[in-house]
Amino acid sequence: MARRCRSSGGGNVPGLAVAAPSWLLVVTVVLAGVADGQLQVGFYSKSCPGAESTVASVVRQAGSADSTILPALLRLQFHDCFVRGCDGSVLIKGGGGSAEVDNSKHQGLRGLEIIEGAKTQLEAQCPGVVSCADIVALAARDAVAFTGGPSFDVPTGRRDGKVSNLRDADALPDVHDGIGALRSKFRANGLDEKDLVLLTAAHTVGTTACFFLQDRLYNFPLPGGGRGSDPTIPPGFLSELKSRCAPGDFNTRLPLDRGSGGVFDTSILRNIRNGFAVIGSDAALYNDTATVDVVDSYSGLLSNFFGPYFRQDFADAMVRMGSIGVVTGGAGEVRKVCSKFN
Numbered sequence: 001m002a003r004r005c006r007s008s009g010g011g012n013v014p015g016l017a018v019a020a021p022s023w024l025l026v027v028t029v030v031l032a033g034v035a036d037g038q039l040q041v042g043f044y045s046k047s048c049p050g051a052e053s054t055v056a057s058v059v060r061q062a063g064s065a066d067s068t069i070l071p072a073l074l075r076l077q078f079h080d081c082f083v084r085g086c087d088g089s090v091l092i093k094g095g096g097g098s099a100e101v102d103n104s105k106h107q108g109l110r111g112l113e114i115i116e117g118a119k120t121q122l123e124a125q126c127p128g129v130v131s132c133a134d135i136v137a138l139a140a141r142d143a144v145a146f147t148g149g150p151s152f153d154v155p156t157g158r159r160d161g162k163v164s165n166l167r168d169a170d171a172l173p174d175v176h177d178g179i180g181a182l183r184s185k186f187r188a189n190g191l192d193e194k195d196l197v198l199l200t201a202a203h204t205v206g207t208t209a210c211f212f213l214q215d216r217l218y219n220f221p222l223p224g225g226g227r228g229s230d231p232t233i234p235p236g237f238l239s240e241l242k243s244r245c246a247p248g249d250f251n252t253r254l255p256l257d258r259g260s261g262g263v264f265d266t267s268i269l270r271n272i273r274n275g276f277a278v279i280g281s282d283a284a285l286y287n288d289t290a291t292v293d294v295v296d297s298y299s300g301l302l303s304n305f306f307g308p309y310f311r312q313d314f315a316d317a318m319v320r321m322g323s324i325g326v327v328t329g330g331a332g333e334v335r336k337v338c339s340k341f342n
């Protein structure tokens, strides 16, 4: 599982690589390959050499025309990988409302047409070779880099799944989830508390619709009974949020990372620590010792100098997320069109 972060300072060197005997290294590499489901960096280097540059160029062009598409593409990979694994199932349309993508958990999902656009170009270059699931993973990686995040290698070789079920998306994490539910949904996908914090920090870029704040601002179950505003929101911030999102306003959008939206940095974690999380699930990360420690470790002023290194660790977490439930080898298919099974 070769991978490296190409831009961030200070990588993590796995302890084993320091003084382990060579046979142990071989075993480790083999096991890592198995854990990744046989994905490998540069999987298309012979079969479709222009695959990665084509996706990058499509994403770059889309981002120049509309920079908000970049965070949308990053979110798209999360939604692909957490439902049936990273198999492109979220891209399937049709079925009279019974496709996975029709589930309300995918509310506001965008960027599917960018994936389809890249697919059309790749089908012209190398028909039947590059999977839609890989295009989703590469596009998310490029979106991270183009918003100022780390550049990193993404192992490829995913194949497209052949199932799309409305109800499968019920398993996605939700803004109403408490920290226990978030932890168990990540654990169900082989990701731990550190991954939960690192990956949620993707909210450093991007926006949310007021739709996802309505309950937190106006319909939150209060400890003494009744409904109102989430009492953990500091009063000044509550007024700010209410002035942006009036009752019943579902469509206005606001940055998830207050004061630093659109810039890839760790300010989202400082915001979470200081009570300025915009959506409830981000706020929940500061409700549990395990995740509080992770938030604190990356949001301290000195972590940029002495680690842990957010950019490197975020890239590694993205690679782990991109390996969830992958379909490889002879299983699945390589779709001709991303929104339809062959």
Ligand code: HEM
Pocket: 068, 071, 072, 074, 075, 078, 107, 108, 109, 110, 173, 174, 175, 176, 182, 199, 200, 202, 203, 205, 206, 207, 208, 209, 212, 279, 281
């Ligand atoms: C922990 C559970 C998570 C929950 C409950 C959650 C929820 C949300 C919600 C409600 C939005 C606003 C969507 C909209 O209004 O369009 C959003 C946006 C976003 N999410 Fe998450 N998210 C989670 C984890 C993640 C992860 C793991 C990633 C990627 C690694 C991610 C990446 C994004 C991005 C980039 C946006 C901005 C999208 C845009 O601007 O169009 N999220 N998320």
